Amino acid sequence: MTTAIAALTKNQALVFETLARAKTPMSAYTILDQLRDNGFRAPLQVYRALDKLLDAGLIHRLESMNAFVACSHEQCHTAGLIAFAICENCGQVSEFADAAVSRHLTDWARDHKFNVAKTTIEIRGACNTCANA
């Protein structure tokens, strides 16, 4: 077995590296623009790579802003539910796993016989730095 990153194709690696460098969320079209020089010409080339990277747990999709970020945990796919705090001013994203929150939502699902596929938790607001500026 090889590591997940070694298994990436050329396009997938290019998209992942672009996101990893950015540190803040990027839209698919922004990624596309940055990869024009690498031969990217159509949105689908980006979306296909993003799909695979999402499957591999290397990146996350932020539903509330139609954008994507590289995962900031080494082994985040092993963690359970992940939440995001997104600064609407500087774009900084904090990724965290809260076991208590995860447990309560799991309990709710069990009590209501709801079969969970995926859970999204996104906090929008201002980070400490921006709130004080």
Next chain:
Amino acid sequence: MTTAIAALTKNQALVFETLARAKTPMSAYTILDQLRDNGFRAPLQVYRALDKLLDAGLIHRLESMNAFVACSHEQCHTAGLIAFAICENCGQVSEFADAAVSRHLTDWARDHKFNVAKTTIEIRGACNTCANA
């Protein structure tokens, strides 16, 4: 003082009634199509009404599917954080407020000096009925 619903304008009322009848989430464009006979001609007419209804707490936006639902609580805007369980098969949405979840996320924000504007919690999956079918 009048009730919130009495203060709605014609367009706002039309959009709200459309959502309330539907019981499942609708996109802005689906709403538009259903209101063509009522004189609606452009997306903006829908989006403007949706904005006001969101402000009034009469409807909710589901970030993970770019759609809107009528609020299912009488006085839900008085409740704190609201979470949604969305069945990806039948579209049914369950709206619930979990105090413990809310408290843990608030605690995280306080500990990290993050100034919360809005929080989104959306569970995607299969409802009990659909999971058994």
Next chain:
DNA sequence: AAGAATTGCGTAATGCTATAACATTTGCCA
């Protein structure tokens, strides 16, 4: 190694979601 199956890639076209910009109308109330 040949053939089949799977996966990835390139391109064009299209569809869905949301807002900008500007003119006009409506309702309120001072």
Next chain:
DNA sequence: TGGCAAATGTTATAGCATTACGCAATTCTT
């Protein structure tokens, strides 16, 4: 009744995502 604020109507445009098709590369099997 004049003036302001909010709501409306219309056109155009920006931004996000997928469908459809054909080809190329890779892997699996025999």
